[in-house]
Amino acid sequence: MALSITTAMPTSFKVELMKGLHNFTGASNRFKMALFKATASGSGTFGAATTNYSQMGSDELPSATGYTQQGKLLTSVTPVADGTTALTTFSALTWSSSSFTTSGALIYDTGDSNSACAVLSFGGDQTVSSGDFQIQFPTANASSAIIRIA
Amino acid sequence: MMSTVGGVQIGIATTSAVSGRGFTPEELAEHAVNEVISIGNNSHPVIQAQAEAFRDDIRAVMINYLRQAVASNNTTLINRFRDAGHPELVKLLEV
Numbered sequence: 001m002a003l004s005i006t007t008a009m010p011t012s013f014k015v016e017l018m019k020g021l022h023n024f025t026g027a028s029n030r031f032k033m034a035l036f037k038a039t040a041s042g043s044g045t046f047g048a049a050t051t052n053y054s055q056m057g058s059d060e061l062p063s064a065t066g067y068t069q070q071g072k073l074l075t076s077v078t079p080v081a082d083g084t085t086a087l088t089t090f091s092a093l094t095w096s097s098s099s100f101t102t103s104g105a106l107i108y109d110t111g112d113s114n115s116a117c118a119v120l121s122f123g124g125d126q127t128v129s130s131g132d133f134q135i136q137f138p139t140a141n142a143s144s145a146i147i148r149i150a
Numbered sequence: 151m152m153s154t155v156g157g158v159q160i161g162i163a164t165t166s167a168v169s170g171r172g173f174t175p176e177e178l179a180e181h182a183v184n185e186v187i188s189i190g191n192n193s194h195p196v197i198q199a200q201a202e203a204f205r206d207d208i209r210a211v212m213i214n215y216l217r218q219a220v221a222s223n224n225t226t227l228i229n230r231f232r233d234a235g236h237p238e239l240v241k242l243l244e245v
Contacts, residue, residue: 139188
């Protein structure tokens, strides 16, 4: 069975927000992004029901050719308000000199036992060969930011 | 009638990949500008035009400084190659 990734905010993350378990304040250096394998190379299902980084298991890209398992630290931007919407975002993240194919990513909180914060589908396989692979986050406003509470 | 709209929402991240090389200053500037400036489709046309002009200006400034950063980093690398006794490697950095 192929890897199935749906862009979603894990339900567990919403509960954890209400428990005050996540701190997105800038420079907290606790959020990481890990990459999934290519669609045909994995078998799990990821989306709103995903709760923890540990669930990626063998569906995470192996450590090789530019990628190291557990992914990279994200630089979070201290949450702000835009109108009546609270939002936060991250700085763009780049894997340099890399060769791999990935179909999605998981943002998780190392400061909260690696709990899942966001599941991102890339809409298909994305391949980089001896080059740079970059994730760009949307503009930090009320209608686009990567994580919003409207 | 009472109604509520809202909730915890997720945005759409995008990916870019280049093979056999790294990103150019022009590509990185485009990524940065898109992250910094968002122009809504429903904005007034005059406001949209002003925003587009501003975005073009910001892009041009970013490209200029990113090119300078690349050139400056190459200067550092050239000195390191020479200090390490490999001046022949300097040619690899010449564009």
